[in-house]
Amino acid sequence: MKKVADEYAQTHPGFSLNLITTPDRPSYIQKYETLAAANKLPELFDTDATPFAQQLAKQGKMVDAEKLLKDLGVYDSYRTNALNYQRFDDGSLYMVPFQFELEYFWYNKALFQQAGVSVPKSLDDIPAMCTALRKAGITPVALDGQDQWPLERYVSYQPFRDAGPDFVQKLKKGDAKFSDATGQKTVNWISQLGGAGCFQDGFSSQGYSDAQNLFTSGKAAMYNIGTWELPSLATDKLNPAVRNDVDYFTLPATPSSATAANEYVATSGIGMAVNSKTFDPLVSDFLKFALAKYPSEYAATGALSPTTNVQTTIPANATPLYKKAIDQAKDLGSKLAMPWDTQLDPTTNSRLQQELVLLAQGNVKPAEFTSTMDSTIAQNAPKFFK
CATH class of the missing domain: 3.40.190.10 (Periplasmic binding protein-like II)
Known part of the structure; x- marks a missing residue:
């Protein structure tokens, strides 16, 4: 500009x-x-x-x-x-x-093969995948925990697949709750991700560049980030040791999902x-x-x-993955998985980000998280959504 x-x-x-x-x-x-x-x-x-x-x-x-x-x-x-x-x-x-921007799950094919895991067919497969990667001595997921929004992406995924984009629209107004079936599905899933050691040790104090470096150095198997990182992930700037092993998959969906496989986070x-x-x-x-x-x-x-x-314009130093990621925009559905930090009222959003870290670290139980967040929404949503 x-x-x-x-x-x-x-x-x-x-x-x-x-x-x-x-x-x-x-x-x-x-x-x-x-x-x-x-x-x-x-x-x-x-x-x-x-x-x-x-x-x-x-x-x-x-x-x-x-x-x-x-x-x-x-x-x-x-x-x-x-x-x-x-x-x-x-x-x-x-x-x-x-x-x-389109947001993908980037992964290291060699590390997946080393741990004997494959691209997850559903979100429910990811905790077990993390367990297998940990057993192989591999950090499953690189996460920027310091900025908080990357972890908040994860809490939005199960509701988007289970109930569609309307869930967060209802949740933020108090018309749906974390105590509902869909809400419990994502609360328990985040707890399972933490329990399976999906995120790197000490993730809450590690930032954007830490997460990126963990993946691009070949030390983490997966990294959830958008196409704004294509210059780092799909050009000759990427570490030659991992360049040919990097690929991506989109938000896993099943035949029973409320949203289609070509519908995910596109901002x-x-x-x-x-x-x-x-x-x-x-x-x-x-x-x-x-x-x-x-x-x-x-x-x-x-x-x-x-x-x-x-x-x-595809850069001259791009790998074939660059064009593949760009062309994915041609086959994009109409339903968007909206980032929750753009949907919730400010107070609720701040509290959610704090509580998600505690939930993923095992410092609060799913029931405690549920009670805290439903109460927070009930107190603050009416000030913004009348």
Whole structure:
């Protein structure tokens, strides 16, 4: 986007795009919420389609992105799933997507073979797979526990396969509970993953690069991450010792699953919102220019564009796995496994992330986790979902 903005500035003297950065996502969210409370949001700002963002939209602080994209004549070029990921519960669209990512389970074929395990046919197969890998002296799963959202992905998987995307929509409002059959399935599964030693020792204090290095060095058998990591996983940058052993599989599904095998986590990332208070002809003109230019610039970097009118450039140093992962987007179902950190109210989400670590470590029992989380949702959901 900086490159596009610099190009726009060449024909618009005095224009500049000033990017405000923060050290990490939690710091950004704190700054974003503080600026929103003070009514000092910048002209453009990043946000997920969270309950907090929906409140801003209801307060009239954000431009209707669907109308904006249609007015600019670019709406029809966007992937339906990319737009749907950014929508609020009522179907309204207030964020513009700037990326499109598919999330896979990357695995090391040689380590699987060494432990005598195969790609799991269902999520229920994974704890036993972890046990076998541990017995072979192999760390089963590399996990970034420090940032918390990667573990939160896991708690969303069983409900998505068991009941579909509606479960979290009901759960976050208190209309479904962790004590329900579907909720208990995921609570017990997370406990089983922890009990089977699926995640590396000390995972809760290890970060993003730790997890990535554990997998790319051939010390962990599996790594759940998105296509934004293709440059690290499917090019000649990957350690030659493991390069030919890396492959991926999608979220396991069975014939009885409520969602199809080609439906899993596909995100369009953190969207861009437009401040309605400062929206003027200059901002509109810049966005018209930027949204026409950006997709081709982005696709040229080897990434999946949120639009369908450009083709991803496969890097010259890519392995065959790179194109395979990109082409997977052509066979994607319509139901999305939404990351729960974008769905739950802030207080519930923070508590869930904390409790999941304790559950996976065996520090709390499933019954205790269930009681804590159902109580937390009951106390906090009404403040955001009325």
